[in-house]
Amino acid sequence: MVRNSTLAAGVVVVLGALSVAPVATAQAAVRIHDIQGTGRVSDLVGQEVADVPGVVTGVRAFGSARGFWVQDPEPDADARTSEGLFVFTGGETPRVAVGDAVSVAGKVTEYYPLAEGESPEDTPNQSVTELTGATWQVTGKGEIRPEELGPETVPAAYSPEGELDKLDLDPAAFALDFYESREGMSLSVRDARVVGPTDGYNALWVTSKPEQNATGRGGTAYTGYAENNSGRLKVESLIPFAERPFPKADVGDRLGGATAGPLDYSRFGGYVLEAAALGEHQPGGLERETTRPQAEDELSVATYNVENLGGDNEQAKFDQLAKAVAGNLAAPDVLALEEVQDNTGATDDGVVAADETLRRFTDAIAAAGGPRYEWRQIDPENNADGGQPGGNIRVAFLFNPARVSFVDRPGGDAVTPVRPVADGDRAALSASPGRIDPANPAWESSRKPLVGEFTFQGKQVFVVANHFNSKGGDQPLHGRFQPPRRTSEEQRTAQAEAVRGFVDELRGIDAEARVVVAGDLNDFGFSPTLRTLTADGALVDAADSLPPNERYSYVYDGNSQALDHILTSPAAGTADYDVVHVNAEFADQASDHDPQVVRLRG
Missing domain, CATH: 2.40.50 (OB fold (Dihydrolipoamide Acetyltransferase, E2P))
Incomplete structure (x- = not known):
């Protein structure tokens, strides 16, 4: 097992080795708290230590990073110094057991867990102080109370x-x-x-x-x-x-x-x-939620990230997602989908069409008791919109033709921007469906928003489906740089500016335009991304109608957080909003996101 470790002289490669021979003579004996010190990086990095006493508290006996933890039963009085230490043995299983008292020798290293392309100097991750090239002997038995x-x-x-x-x-x-x-x-x-x-x-x-x-x-x-x-x-x-x-x-x-x-x-x-x-x-008995059906005079618009739904997926995934749409979401009138892959899924074969993916999904919804949805979408350019290579994820609309009509206007394709145009005293779209400003650098390697014009009970509604740039590349909450840099936020803010500009242009033609902006915005309600969209009251985040501890659609590292949003223009009418928790809180999930729905009246 090769591990990168930072030593005083720079970056070296240390090979973990296994031995149960008597401890070799090295420097003067030290205790674990001497090795750990009062900071995150040991003052003894690169030095050989010997006769380090401790009791084994855990053994990692599988995987490629095997080893064991030892803890000193005689701690010092300094609360800053840890009394525990990992002894790295690489791919070899250490022949020790919990409760063994041991005396250990080895080289003090700081191991930085690295992502691809990172070095210990630039990684945002913290390090683990450990011994490598270790030898030890069992000296008896001991006990450590956690x-x-x-x-x-x-x-x-x-x-x-x-x-x-x-x-x-x-x-x-x-x-x-x-x-x-x-x-x-x-x-x-x-x-x-x-x-x-x-x-x-x-x-x-x-x-x-x-x-x-x-x-x-x-x-x-x-x-x-x-x-x-x-x-x-x-x-x-x-x-x-x-x-x-x-x-x-x-x-x-x-x-x-x-x-x-x-x-x-x-x-x-x-x-x-x-x-x-x-x-x-x-088990706590957590149950998946089901929202109420929309009333006859309510337009229901939902958003659902279906997590890399491709035409080559197992039928079980289609069925589980479809059951949620037909049942838990109460068959919304319009559904904005994110992460719809092409017909061959994540096979990088040049295919970009997603008609088979959407056919299988709409068939599964109908089989689950839902309506026979129609769809509208625009195929992206091959490998231009991020996500899994070859998957060609995109956003798409499903709609129930028994409840709403889609206004088709030709001209929309992967590279042609849709524009608001005047149609008498109303606004219209130059193409429906159409993509917002697809050549804007804000959308590089990211999904382009899809805009569609719908009619519900004689009233015009514009829906914008979105899937903003991911948080990949941001520094972690637990990292060594605090506060963490959120570098991906810059692109999402630029994306929000593009969508906001489109909405402003639409409302500039018709101040009473009914607009719904929905999707996986990959950011929080308190973020600059959302503030850009909601500034000056141009759009209202429907989640603001809920208490703060109910505004979540995703669970990451134990934090329940809001990445998906539905925003409406002031003229869209009274909004009744619901996050429908069916996935994110469960070990068995069809997607890592929860869908959400807004019902509009007025």
């Missing part, structure tokens, strides 16, 4: 500002400092509530602060950039899955009793409790 995390244990404030590697720790003031001061130590959470469902990598999120921005469904709401929810903690298991399968937990479930083990750090979510003891899964 430190229990209660509601008041972890500070509410999340992090100091600055480059954390250069700061001393203040574990009484900041959550990230608290966790770092326990790096490698055995921690415990008792009867912990799940706030992030089990993912495909056998991990989930719990909270040690059950009252912190709690949602009514058991989650933890992300309500502002200063509300990072310090009680969140990722949980993985050190127990072989053949011995005990990892629980398939939903938000609101609990891990009854104690979940305990050493604290690690990963670029995927930050600090991780590596459970040597896993609490008993206790």
Whole structure:
């Protein structure tokens, strides 16, 4: 196993090795707290240490980054210095067991978990202090009692500002400092509530602060950039899955009793409790929601990110998504879809058409008891709109022709911009459907908004379907640079400006134009992206009608957050809005997003 480690002289490659030979003679004996020090980076990086005493608290016996954690049973009096340490053995399983007292020697390194193309100097991730090239001997038996995390244990404030590697720790003031001061130590959470469902990598999120921005469904709401929810903690298991399968937990479930083990750090979510003891899964009974049907005089418009729905997907995915549309969403009149892939899915073969994908989806909705939807969309240029290579994701409209009419106007294609035009005393579209300003650099490698003109009970309605640029490339909440840079926000703000400009132009022709802007905007209600769209009251975010802890459609790293939005112009009428929670809080999900619907009257 090769791991990149930062030493005093720069970047080197350290090969983890396994040995149970007597400990080699090195420098004077040190304790674990001497190695960890009072900051994030050890003062002993690059040095050989020997005769380091500790008790084994966890063993990672599978995967490519195997090793074990040791903890000193005789801590010092400095709250900043961790008493735990990871001993890296690479691809070899260490022959030690929890409870072994050991004496360890090795080289002190700082391991930075890196994404592709990153170096330890530029990664936003924090490092893990560890021993490599280690040798050890078992000297007897010992016991370490895990430190229990209660509601008041972890500070509410999340992090100091600055480059954390250069700061001393203040574990009484900041959550990230608290966790770092326990790096490698055995921690415990008792009867912990799940706030992030089990993912495909056998991990989930719990909270040690059950009252912190709690949602009514058991989650933890992300309500502002200063509300990072310090009680969140990722949980993985050190127990072989053949011995005990990892629980398939939903938000609101609990891990009854104690979940305990050493604290690690990963670029995927930050600090991780590596459970040597896993609490008993206790289902909370969370149910998928169903919204009410629209009234006869209500126009219902919904948005749904269907997560890479391609023509080559298994029928089960179509059926599960269709059941939500026909049942949980109560068959909306107009549905803006995001992440519709082409007919061959993520096969990079030059195919861009999505008629087979949409045919299979509309057939599945009809089979689930829903209406026979029609669709409108525009094929993108090949591999020009981001997403999975070859997938050619795009936004699309479904509509129920028994309830609404689509006004077709020719001329819309992948590269021709749609424009508002005057049609007597009303506004109209130069093409319907059409794409907003597709040559604008704001849409580079990103989905272009689709605009369509609809008629409902004799009234004209313009709907804009959107899927803004993702948050990829932003620095993580748990990273060493605080506050984290949100570099992707610049492109989304520019995208919001383009959509807002189009809406302003439309309303400039007809101030009473009924406009709905819907979709996965990939940003929060309190973000500059949304403020650009809602400035001066030009559009209203329907989510603002809900309490802050109910405004979410996505769960990421244990934070329930709002990425999907429906906004309406003042003339659109009274809006009745609902986020329909069917996916994001559940381990079994057809998409990672929840759909939402607005019903308009007036």
